[in-house]
Amino acid sequence: xxxxxxxxxxxxxxxxLEIDAADPFRIRSYRRAAExxxxxxxxxxxxxDEPKQLLAIAGIGKSMAxxxxxxxxxxxxxxxxxxxxxxxxxxxxxxKLPGMxxxxxxLIWSAxxxxxxxxxxTAAKEGKLNDLPRFGQKQVDKILKGIxxxxxxxxxxxxxxxxxxxxxxxxxxxxxPGIDTVTPAGSxxxxxxxxxxxxxxxxxxACEPDCxxxxxxxxxxxxxxxxxxxxxxxxxxxxxxxGLQVDVRMLPKSSYGAAxxxxxxSKMHNVALRQRAIKMGYTLSEYALARxxxxxxxxxxxxxxxxxxxxxxxxxxxxxxxxGEIEAAQAHTLPRLIExxxxxxxxxxxxxxxxxxxxxxxxxxGALAKGYKFLAITDHTKNLAMTNxxxxxxxLEHIAAIRExxxxxxxxxxxxxxxxxxxxxxxxxxxxxxTLAQMDVVIGSVHTLFxxxxxxxxxxxxxxxxxxxxxxxxxxxxxxxxxxEAYTFDLERVLRRCAELGVMVEHNAGMPRLDLSxxxxxxxxxxGCRISVNTDAHAVSDxxxxxxxxxxxxxxxxxxxxxxxxxxxxxxxxxxxxxx
DNA sequence: GCCGTTTTCGGCCCGACTGTTTTCAGTCG
Numbered sequence: 299x300x301x302x303x304x305x306x307x308x309x310x311x312x313x314x315l316e317i318d319a320a321d322p323f324r325i326r327s328y329r330r331a332a333e334x335x336x337x338x339x340x341x342x343x344x345x346x347d348e349p350k351q352l353l354a355i356a357g358i359g360k361s362m363a364x365x366x367x368x369x370x371x372x373x374x375x376x377x378x379x380x381x382x383x384x385x386x387x388x389x390x391x392x393x394k395l396p397g398m399x400x401x402x403x404x405l406i407w408s409a410x411x412x413x414x415x416x417x418x419x420t421a422a423k424e425g426k427l428n429d430l431p432r433f434g435q436k437q438v439d440k441i442l443k444g445i446x447x448x449x450x451x452x453x454x455x456x457x458x459x460x461x462x463x464x465x466x467x468x469x470x471x472x473x474x475p476g477i478d479t480v481t482p483a484g485s486x487x488x489x490x491x492x493x494x495x496x497x498x499x500x501x502x503x504a505c506e507p508d509c510x511x512x513x514x515x516x517x518x519x520x521x522x523x524x525x526x527x528x529x530x531x532x533x534x535x536x537x538x539x540x541g542l543q544v545d546v547r548m549l550p551k552s553s554y555g556a557a558x559x560x561x562x563x564s565k566m567h568n569v570a571l572r573q574r575a576i577k578m579g580y581t582l583s584e585y586a587l588a589r590x591x592x593x594x595x596x597x598x599x600x601x602x603x604x605x606x607x608x609x610x611x612x613x614x615x616x617x618x619x620x621x622g623e624i625e626a627a628q629a630h631t632l633p634r635l636i637e638x639x640x641x642x643x644x645x646x647x648x649x650x651x652x653x654x655x656x657x658x659x660x661x662x663x664g665a666l667a668k669g670y671k672f673l674a675i676t677d678h679t680k681n682l683a684m685t686n687x688x689x690x691x692x693x694l695e696h697i698a699a700i701r702e703x704x705x706x707x708x709x710x711x712x713x714x715x716x717x718x719x720x721x722x723x724x725x726x727x728x729x730x731x732x733t734l735a736q737m738d739v740v741i742g743s744v745h746t747l748f749x750x751x752x753x754x755x756x757x758x759x760x761x762x763x764x765x766x767x768x769x770x771x772x773x774x775x776x777x778x779x780x781x782x783e784a785y786t787f788d789l790e791r792v793l794r795r796c797a798e799l800g801v802m803v804e805h806n807a808g809m810p811r812l813d814l815s816x817x818x819x820x821x822x823x824x825x826g827c828r829i830s831v832n833t834d835a836h837a838v839s840d841x842x843x844x845x846x847x848x849x850x851x852x853x854x855x856x857x858x859x860x861x862x863x864x865x866x867x868x869x870x871x872x873x874x875x876x877x878x
Numbered sequence: 879g880c881c882g883t884t885t886t887c888g889g890c891c892c893g894a895c896t897g898t899t900t901t902c903a904g905t906c907g
Binding site: 325328356532535572581583 | 891905
């Protein structure tokens with residue numbers, strides 16, 4: 299059983315406990331445990347015979363460890379079974395409807411026997427809900443609307459889409475006079491690869507308390523709003539046409555830092571921060587860090603002041619997951635995270651020789667314009683026929699053409715000759731060794747190996763990695779971003795072998811379905827792999843995808859030294875696995 | 879159910895918005 303599954307089952311147990319009106323602190327323990335499990339880089343299923351290692355995880359105590367062992371061994375656990383016998387598993391879906399919380403779910407169950415979305419809809423339309431306490435027509439309408447939306451769209455939105463939407467909305471809000479800044483907060487600011495909703499924080503002279511009402515009216519009337527959910531004194535919530543929920547908050551300058559900190563989260567990071575504040579005699583809210591005794595404000599204008607007042611170094615948003623960052627900030631041991639400005643090269647790109655859209659020269663000049671010091675041209679091989687992939691003869695010609703451009707641009711940028719070679723069904727590489735020996739960069743890609751049995755897939759990739767000419771394992775997972783992880787092979791074993799052999803592993807910034815997740819990047823670092831971040835550019839404009847890749851590297855706590863793209867061209871060549 | 883710079887017991891984060899509540903419960907982030 300994968301960690302994500304264990305985490306989900308623990309979280310669902312917390313939901314059921316809420317419906318059961320259990321002790322809120324017990325419920326929180328289950329939520330904390332679920333979070334902690336999801337953060338782990340090693341699979342807990344391999345630790346069930348060593349409970350001590352489970353107990354070492356913060357948030358996992360004796361009975362939670364026993365729960366995890368039960369889950370791994372039997373697929374369930376006693377408490378979960380007990381609750382499922384008392385209630386229904388379909389209630390977990392009801393909780394996802396807006397406005398439906400555990401109390402309401404418990405109420406309609408005990409009063410009407412309603413436990414799933416279809417019966418809820420029927421009951422609502424028949425007017426049965428109106429007789430219940432705290433139910434009026436508005437509640438009923440909200441539920442029916444919620445059911446409609448739920449069926450229309452489920453799930454999360456990709457960070458690049460959400461970023462574009464945020465920018466569109468921000469531009470419209472800025473049209474109002476007296477707005478200085480519009481900043482995305484929440485999981486978008488933390489760089490999660492998908493976001494559930496959008497939090498925008500707005501500040502400027504127009505957001506001071508005596509005049510904020512006009513801004514609120516302006517935002518609530520934006521033309522791109524599909525459905526207005528709520529409009530308060532300084533907050534507006536609405537849905538976009540695609541279902542994405544947007545929360546916009548207007549804030550005075552004086553408390554902007556506290557608000558930014560608060561709404562950036564994560565929730566678990568904030569909880570930990572608040573507990574720390576209390577121990578120090580403070581209270582932390584979205585308005586300020588204040589003294590508990592006389593409510594005097596200690597810090598509120600910037601995040602930096604707040605973290606410092608709590609005895610911490612500033613914590614970058616990407617690290618705020620309550621995953622050791624607070625302890626590191628206190629000990630002044632936070633890593634100097636990699637930044638976009640550190641990147642000096644991209645070693646995965648395509649040209650018109652295969653399925654790219656620009657020439658070698660154009661790609662090289664595009665990289666030069668980004669300030670890069672090196673670029674590797676890595677077109678496809680013949681096995682991927684639809685990409686017009688290269689055979690040995692064309693590959694050798696291509697190398698000569700790349701060397702030519704490299705000479706033309708001497709002193710300005712290094713252009714390395716490379717190839718993105720397919721790993722064939724038996725684990726062999728798609729070109730002759732004698733051809734591969736001419737290349738600076740050989741990326742082995744897993745494309746065509748999908749949909750094979752786990753063990754076979756693992757064995758074939760391991761065989762490919764053994765080939766001494768293979769120097770980078772290209773976009774090594776077939777996971778789907780929207781559906782969490784979907785490994786098709788034993789990634790941990792492959793990464794371990796890559797580390798032993800000096801094979802670099804790639805984080806693909808341009809293809810979010812083929813990259814390594816932040817958790818797997820952290821695993822790769824722990825195992826000692828050298829990591830490369832590349833855009834897989836098929837045109838110069840694709841180089842612009844790099845920031846999304848950097849964000850994920852930051853979430854994995856990577857420093858410039860961990861990532862070969864920060865090296866000089868000579869250092870990069872030296873870091874490659876030596877030729878036989 | 880977890881945890882410990884007072885503690886192995888007694889704590890455990892904070893506030894806004896909504897609806898129908900004439901003083902607050904539930905939901906949400």
